[in-house]
Amino acid sequence: AYTAKIGPSILSSDLSQLGRECERMMECGADYLHLDVMDGHFVPNITFGHPMVECLRKAVGPNPFFDMHMMVSRPEQWVKPMAAAGANQYTFHLEATTNPGNLIKEIRESGMKFCKVADKCPKSKANRSSYTRVGLAIKPGTTVEELAPWARQIDMALVMTVEPGFGGQRFMEDMMPKVNWLRSQFPSLDIEVDGGVGPDTIHRCAEAGANMIVSGSAVVSSSDPRSVIALLKDVVLE
Numbered sequence: 001a002y003t004a005k006i007g008p009s010i011l012s013s014d015l016s017q018l019g020r021e022c023e024r025m026m027e028c029g030a031d032y033l034h035l036d037v038m039d040g041h042f043v044p045n046i047t048f049g050h051p052m053v054e055c056l057r058k059a060v061g062p063n064p065f066f067d068m069h070m071m072v073s074r075p076e077q078w079v080k081p082m083a084a085a086g087a088n089q090y091t092f093h094l095e096a097t098t099n100p101g102n103l104i105k106e107i108r109e110s111g112m113k114f115c116k117v118a119d120k121c122p123k124s125k126a127n128r129s130s131y132t133r134v135g136l137a138i139k140p141g142t143t144v145e146e147l148a149p150w151a152r153q154i155d156m157a158l159v160m161t162v163e164p165g166f167g168g169q170r171f172m173e174d175m176m177p178k179v180n181w182l183r184s185q186f187p188s189l190d191i192e193v194d195g196g197v198g199p200d201t202i203h204r205c206a207e208a209g210a211n212m213i214v215s216g217s218a219v220v221s222s223s224d225p226r227s228v229i230a231l232l233k234d235v236v237l238e
């Protein structure tokens, strides 16, 4: 038996209606919202930055959990602006920084508000309202051994299951050993998967031990996102 939270990525939605799309995903049963920030440098695509996040926070109110996936070359630069904009968790890429330890500390001290999602996280019990969650992401070509030294200092490891940059790509099943290994080594760590995850692939992720599941196009491009989210939850709650 496994349980996991479902976080739609709104990257593939109608970007002119982003606030409405976020609300729609929450109404359809999303546990949290995965927000993909791309700078056109770390990845070959551009999405949005903290001004957009600030607007989204105003649009959706205080409760939806904003999981920021920072696909940017200088993750240090956006911690404070994202905190001010209303982010709840800040996930940076290991490949994008030379000093992960310092960045983890900066994020931890940034005062992002912890809310609802990932209530299993043991480190967060103490004081949720003033605890900032830190995520660390690795691209498909980065080994889990490179992430391991930081695992006890973070709340969530993000194992990418596509090359970051675009929605709608094919799920890389050969990333699952990374998830398995992390789960075996760090039982209380939140582990997120991102890229190509939908009704056909989610069981692989859950079996391997992922407990935060991002699903973009499979949910957002569906004519019936509510049913897709329900289906995804069904798989991870059995």
Ligand code: DX5
Pocket: 009, 011, 012, 034, 036, 069, 162, 163, 164, 165, 166, 167, 168, 169, 194, 195, 196, 197, 214, 215, 216, 217, 218
């Ligand atoms: C890829 C992004 C993902 C992506 C997921 O660079 O980080 O969050 O939008 O979308 P799907 O589920 O369509 O692969």
Ligand code: ZN
Pocket: 009, 034, 035, 036, 069, 194, 214
């Ligand atoms: Zn993402």
